[in-house]
Amino acid sequence: MARRMAACITCHGRDGQATNSGYFPRLAGKPAGYLYEQLRSFRDGRRQQADMSHLLTNLSDAYLRDMAEYFASLDFPYPPPAASDLPAATLARGRELVFGGDTARGLPACVRCHGEALTGVQPGIPSLLGLPRLYIASQLGAWVTGDRRAPAPDCMAEVGRKLDNRDITAIAGWLAAQPVPAGAKPATALPGGLPVACSAMEAHR
Secondary structure: OOOOOHHHHHHHOHHHOOOOOOOOOOOOOOOHHHHHHHHHHHHHOOOOOHHHHHHHOOOOHHHHHHHHHHHHOOOOOOOOOOOOOOOHHHHHHHHHHHHHOEHHHOEOOOHHHHOOOOOOEOOOEOOOOOOOHHHHHHHHHHHHHOOOOOOOOOHHHHHHOOOOHHHHHHHHHHHHOOOOOOOOOOEOOOOOOOOHHHHHHHHHO
């Protein structure tokens, strides 16, 4: 399987551990359900990236699932994060949004779906740690503009409509500056269960 994934590591790094490019995300250790849905989204046009779409266009669901399970099975330590150059107030606002959201604007906290440790939840919600700031910001922006979509009900699209550029800068900056705890794994469940929209989306997968 590693030989079959040679095209992936050109951008995503050896064994899917990412590179220093600042854009392409790590694949190793992500929940298989999440990776599978993203591969399908690139193939089927819900996510737009020319190289990904070209590579996946003729691949079957079974092949995509094999790819997802391969990368999900890889377990490597994360490198330490780069020091942030953002103002302390911006990082503080990012932390506030990640853990508390903004109730006045109906903006939920990131931890509500991605777990208190922000390491994701099986089977289909990804970790928010260990990702480049540019990648996080670009993906949040894609939810805002509708360039990134998920099967209905698309809860991240609902979140995206409530974000502004300052929110995105703050959230992406704070998340990218956090270390990934040693041995971090996606949670198997959230206390109290997933929010209704996320629960429905998981059931749809």
